[in-house]
Amino acid sequence: MLPGVRLVVLGKQGAGKGTQCVRLSHHYVVPHVSTGDELRGEVKSRTPLGLRAKEVMDRGELLPDDLIMEMVKGRLGEGDTRARGFILDGCPRTIPQAEALDRLLAPDRLDLVIDLEVPTAQVLKRLASRRVCVDCGTNYSVAQPPMVNWTCDVCGGEVVQREDDTEEAIARRLDNYERQTAPLIAWYTERDLLVPVNGTGSPDTVTKRAIRVIEERRAAPGRLP
Numbered sequence: 761m762l763p764g765v766r767l768v769v770l771g772k773q774g775a776g777k778g779t780q781c782v783r784l785s786h787h788y789v790v791p792h793v794s795t796g797d798e799l800r801g802e803v804k805s806r807t808p809l810g811l812r813a814k815e816v817m818d819r820g821e822l823l824p825d826d827l828i829m830e831m832v833k834g835r836l837g838e839g840d841t842r843a844r845g846f847i848l849d850g851c852p853r854t855i856p857q858a859e860a861l862d863r864l865l866a867p868d869r870l871d872l873v874i875d876l877e878v879p880t881a882q883v884l885k886r887l888a889s890r891r892v893c894v895d896c897g898t899n900y901s902v903a904q905p906p907m908v909n910w911t912c913d914v915c916g917g918e919v920v921q922r923e924d925d926t927e928e929a930i931a932r933r934l935d936n937y938e939r940q941t942a943p944l945i946a947w948y949t950e951r952d953l954l955v956p957v958n959g960t961g962s963p964d965t966v967t968k969r970a971i972r973v974i975e976e977r978r979a980a981p982g983r984l985p
């Protein structure tokens with residue numbers, strides 16, 4: 761079997777990060793660890809960590825680094841990720857998180873940080889055309905609407921544009937993301953861990969590009985074990 765991998769995937773909203781993480785996790789047979797999904801799970805199961813997180817979010821505040829890292833530590837400490845690695849999605853978001861992740865993994869380290877690059881104009885267009893079912897959350901787009909009159913194919917609910925999906929709001933979110941992520945990208949670049957991957961084109965094409973850079977790293981002497 762292919763060796764596993766310890767990977768962080770960065771990418772702005774609409775860059776196809778979630779899709780690529782799932783594909784890479786299948787390819788390398790390692791779990792896709794999404795902090796968003798983990799968090800929803802913790803909240804739903806009302807774990808002590810989930811209850812603490814909910815309290816913070818209900819106040820409209822951002823989750824503190826230590827809470828995020830406690831959750832990530834728990835997940836990365838499980839047997840499957842210890843044995844083969846992980847595709848980490850949604851963390852780190854800040855340099856303190858990146859430092860904490862480093863300590864968490866020691867004496868091992870990340871193999872690579874992939875930055876999925878898609879031009880802002882392109883994701884802006886993609887996100888602004890997005891429509892979503894208010895009842896079940898199924899995604900549609902202006903180009904691929906439901907079969908009947910903006911009524912969800914899955915559940916019959918109403919399909920609308922989310923309030924925070926206007927072009928102006930999206931542009932603001934993308935701007936915030938870039939501002940927040942720039943120092944992180946610099947930090948991983950300094951440590952020779954960051955590799956940009958062109959995120960445009962079909963999902964298949966992008967996955968192949970990502971696998972190629974991972975394998976190139978593996979093949980380089982003195983890099984991946």
Ligand SMILES: [Zn+2]
Pocket residue numbers: 893894895896897898912913914915916917
């Ligand atoms: Zn629906």
